[in-house]
Amino acid sequence: DEENDGDTKKVLLRDLGVTVVLLICPSTEQEFIRVGYYVNNDYESEQDRENPPEKVAIEKVLRNVLVEQPRVTTHSIDWK
Numbered sequence: 001d002e003e004n005d006g007d008t009k010k011v012l013l014r015d016l017g018v019t020v021v022l023l024i025c026p027s028t029e030q031e032f033i034r035v036g037y038y039v040n041n042d043y044e045s046e047q048d049r050e051n052p053p054e055k056v057a058i059e060k061v062l063r064n065v066l067v068e069q070p071r072v073t074t075h076s077i078d079w080k
Contacts, residue, residue, distance in 0.1 A: 008058040016041050016052075016061065030077040037071075040064045 023035045043049045044062040 008056075011056045011058055011061075013052055013056055016043070016056065021065065027077065028080070030075070032075050032077045034073040034075075035070050036073075038066045038069070040066075 017040070019039050019041065021037045021039055024031055025033045025035075041061055041063050043052060043057075043060050045060065048057070048060055
């Protein structure tokens with residue numbers, strides 16, 4: 001839904017690179033599993049990566065989510 005998308009004009013060059021999508025699953029206020037995925041946001045072309053535009057050209061940014069390599073952490077909880 002483009003209407004609810006963030007303001008891409010606020011994206012800074014320093015915002016590109018590796019980040020994480022983190023899913024935390026609680027039950028009865030206790031975390032029992034956490035799943036994290038690394039996400040790389042970078043320019044698709046080598047030329048733009050080596051010489052990025054002064055302002056982020058969001059239409060040239062490629063997002064790569066490493067869905068095949070999740071980081072999973074489980075916790076024992078009291079299931080009462």
